[in-house]
Amino acid sequence: MKYTPKSEIYTRIDCFKKKLTEADMDGSIILLNSDIFYFTGTVQNSFLYIPTIGEPVLMVKRGLQRALEESPLKNIVSIKNIKQIPEILHEFGYTVTNKIGMELDVVPFNTYKTYKKIFLQTEFYDISNLIKEIRAVKSPYEIELLHNAIHVIDEAFLSVPSFLKEGMSEVELASLFEAEMRKGGYSGSCRMRAFNQEFFYGNVCTGESGFYPSFFDGPVGGAGVSLSHPQGAGWKKIKRDEVIYIDYTCIVEGYSGDQTRIFCMGELTPKMVKAFEDAVLIQSEIVKAMKPGISAEEPYFMALKLAEKMGYKDNFMGYKENQVKFLGHGIGLELDEWPVLTKGFKMPIVSGMTFAMEPKFVFPEGAIGIENSFVMTENGPQRMSTNSDVITYVK
Amino acid sequence: MKYTPKSEIYTRIDCFKKKLTEADMDGSIILLNSDIFYFTGTVQNSFLYIPTIGEPVLMVKRGLQRALEESPLKNIVSIKNIKQIPEILHEFGYTVTNKIGMELDVVPFNTYKTYKKIFLQTEFYDISNLIKEIRAVKSPYEIELLHNAIHVIDEAFLSVPSFLKEGMSEVELASLFEAEMRKGGYSGSCRMRAFNQEFFYGNVCTGESGFYPSFFDGPVGGAGVSLSHPQGAGWKKIKRDEVIYIDYTCIVEGYSGDQTRIFCMGELTPKMVKAFEDAVLIQSEIVKAMKPGISAEEPYFMALKLAEKMGYKDNFMGYKENQVKFLGHGIGLELDEWPVLTKGFKMPIVSGMTFAMEPKFVFPEGAIGIENSFVMTENGPQRMSTNSDVITYVK
Structure with missing residues (x-):
């Protein structure tokens, strides 16, 4: 400790x-x-x-x-x-x-x-x-703690192929993924500042579950295992050839990283593979364009424009009426820190600010995309994960 | 669902x-x-x-x-x-x-x-x-949901011998125990009504960890894995012949059961075995005495008196200055529901009220005791767990 x-x-x-x-x-x-x-x-x-x-x-x-x-x-x-x-x-x-x-x-x-x-x-x-x-502005000490948290979730993602099995329920996969992070030092309750917002660990959505809406202010909902906590992993059995979307926080020493990775047992359709690549492309375009001092709403507008140009008007950050109007959020001791990469949030993103950026698309057959945690530096956003931005195919 | x-x-x-x-x-x-x-x-x-x-x-x-x-x-x-x-x-x-x-x-x-x-x-x-x-007064439907939650934690307790190993860390044991409940339908964030009170799943304390205090308003603290969430399972390695104290919530369909069971790899000292038996004795004496309509502070006073008579003045519900002044708390959609079995809380406990009762003792060498969830009936409190109130010895 x-x-x-x-x-x-x-x-x-x-x-x-x-x-x-x-x-x-x-x-x-x-x-x-x-x-x-x-x-x-x-x-x-x-x-x-x-x-x-x-x-x-x-x-x-x-x-x-x-x-x-x-x-x-x-x-x-x-x-x-x-x-x-x-x-x-x-x-x-x-x-x-x-x-x-x-x-x-x-x-x-x-x-x-x-x-x-x-x-x-x-x-x-x-x-x-x-x-x-x-x-909102983290010290080098805090950034080091965030790096530690992201290392723990990176390791958990790498372990997924060892326990992902066809026919297991989403919540069973969630339980094993959560256990990996927990034994790595996941500290406890995910703190959110906004009244009544709750977030428990993260979200495993497979196939059409990613299309299932939730009250939570994020692009992807999920059924949950109970109507009392209607979000994230549910009872659905995981099938071959469907998208397995894993979006999790990892709180270590109080600091929360936030990452999303995609898995599949078998093959994804070319449409879904293309959507994943486009999400990664949006991420890299935004990273290139973000210089310290940029207004926090700019990356959202840029990403929205790119997504629409790519043909994802109805799919970007949620499907149609369930779309959310942001691209990312500050991370640190709470999951809803500043800066928020959203329309109307004009705070300049300066060196030392840390945020998760999550270009994602939602289709009736599932949710797909990428999320990485970043720290703004003099040279632009630095990606904190050491895992690649690729779909992991599991036999 | x-x-x-x-x-x-x-x-x-x-x-x-x-x-x-x-x-x-x-x-x-x-x-x-x-x-x-x-x-x-x-x-x-x-x-x-x-x-x-x-x-x-x-x-x-x-x-x-x-x-x-x-x-x-x-x-x-x-x-x-x-x-x-x-x-x-x-x-x-x-x-x-x-x-x-x-x-x-x-x-x-x-x-x-x-x-x-x-x-x-x-x-x-x-x-x-x-x-x-x-x-505070549950319907038969709600009581059935609580029974389901307690069934899930009962099963998790029964699975402990299959994964408890000498040398594993408390948090590793916690991760496996939590995963058992999670795949059984653990719904999500443990809701507490009081401002700033947080509770993440539960508490694994082994040996002297059970003596380590915490801010949480409960008899047993634990170091936690981080100072940001300083409670429950920590990094301590689990040894033979020490008390393994597992106190967990289990939230299924929104309703939270709360149970504590004791494990040991090897043998406990006669002093600790006696303390466990005395905790169970206090529980059964209180259950016998509790008739519907009893004031919620009465069971606390009765248990306190019994514990003091048994020689546990400094150990009952915490050690010396860290003692808490309650014997139990209401359970349901929140972990801090009414009735609270505490001094000054005079609400009558009527049929349909559900509560956790947790007579426990804390010593420098560890925490020990029992906790069961109950529902008040016309005939007195009905214990909801089907597991026995015994120490489970694991080879």
Whole structure:
């Protein structure tokens, strides 16, 4: 297990403090696990206060021993009840009375109300976008962790031919693929920031399953094994000569890679092979065109134009009414980080930003395409996987 | 995949309408996936309106086709943008102007604010406790689904001797155990209602790992494989003659069972064997004493008293400062349902309520105990597992 270096943590905090100053805040309360991990290096049942000026204070309700061991923060103290927050902060010389930030994109209304009662004179402001901006640009340390995650999923993809068998169910294939990543260090729940979005590991869709829609905001749905979680691998048996689409996250040390690869037992139709090659072509054209500073919506528009020119108007990123309007998304501690490669998202993609790009096509006979995780460098996007962008044929 | 019967859905809705009437509400907006599933039988990107009088309306932003196929609701319509909600409801004859319920325990502050802008004249009230009350009592249909989930985890426990090996890591054992359940229909993300609580599958702790604390509000922590998700199975190699503690959820068709079983390659010390037997004894004493209508805090107090009498004051439900103050929790569509068997939770446990009860002890050399899922009947709690409450010794 990796301990986040002290310099890393304090650089992040300094960056956030600068943004708090610009936003005229006195400080911010941080509650969400992914943000707590980012700014402290530990995930406990805790409350973090980052003042605009001065040392942060991590107040731990459960897990103090681990917080002290895992986090390089100077001020880590025990707390029994959140009502004590003002008094503890006061002991550290902080009077929380004015403008305080809070992750109002995720903090439930009732939780907000509890804090309003504790901090009677405080106005809380949403600072979630400030955090998203900071987190969008990864440090070399974070990029190394992402590389590790992608290595684990690369290995899992290479192992597929050893267990893929005709007649097995999608969910059985999923179980074996997931087990490969899990024993490689898959950390746990896939974190998504958006309310009510859930993602469990990934997606195995075979043949017409790839055409089956889902509520999830992605190009490919899948039936799922239950109507309660209607997405991804289902009960369908895998047949010869059909497309086997495997799109998975791989979360290692908290950082999530996101990759898609295609398999087939037997042969695919020329139409599907051509579609795969076209998806790879779109990927390489986009990579060539993406220079640091490009607006995040540009790659989507370029890919859309290319796809339409190739004749995939009804198939690009979903089929007809189920098409989604993006080409990729930021990756890191959450699966829905910035930048989003979508219409209207004009953030420039600068060096250090990491994202998954997934040109895909959906047909009634299945979903096909490619997805790779990239990091933007001075020379353009660097592909993080060491596996090739090819269809793997299994006997 | 099971489709929730129409009668089931409408009984739940009628029950909720009655509570809305009692609370003097005009209706309620429902947004959370688990509640949406409960009241509609489908999980799409959607907004549900349940009026106090009249037919509910499910407005689907993404996944309309599946909603129409999966849900027995009469009014299922397409929606492009949440701003259309008032207009759509108006078409169905509903004017949303007064007191409207919302799941304010989970709805983020920013989402709440968006609804406030759309419904200018509406006051939103927290109805989460009304839903929790209804959901706490399961129908025979739901109890059957829970039985199915427990059958899947029972089978996974029985398969452990076939893959447990000396020297494998905890996470490798976890990966194989999880794969068994996954191929049996494990649905996806384990849903928890409390903000920031996460639970990924379950917990494999061996030997001293069971003593390692975590932020999670449970008796046993575990190191985890990463500081980002610091809980459950870690990298420790499994040795002979140490306690192997496996505590897992099993979510099938949305319903989660929760069970713990103990394994050992070789022999456990007499102290640990005695502790296991005492945990089973506490379980059976509590089961004997629990009659329908008992206050949910009573079993906790009774178990605590028994454990202290047995000499486990420092070990019951965690070690010393890491002890938790509960004996069990409701199970169903979420892992933290009502009733909670904890101090201060006085809800009577009535027929049809389902809960996991987990008397456990933690020692520096490991965690041991038992957990079973139960349903309260007229004759007391009925144990849902068909596996025995014994330590499984593996060669």
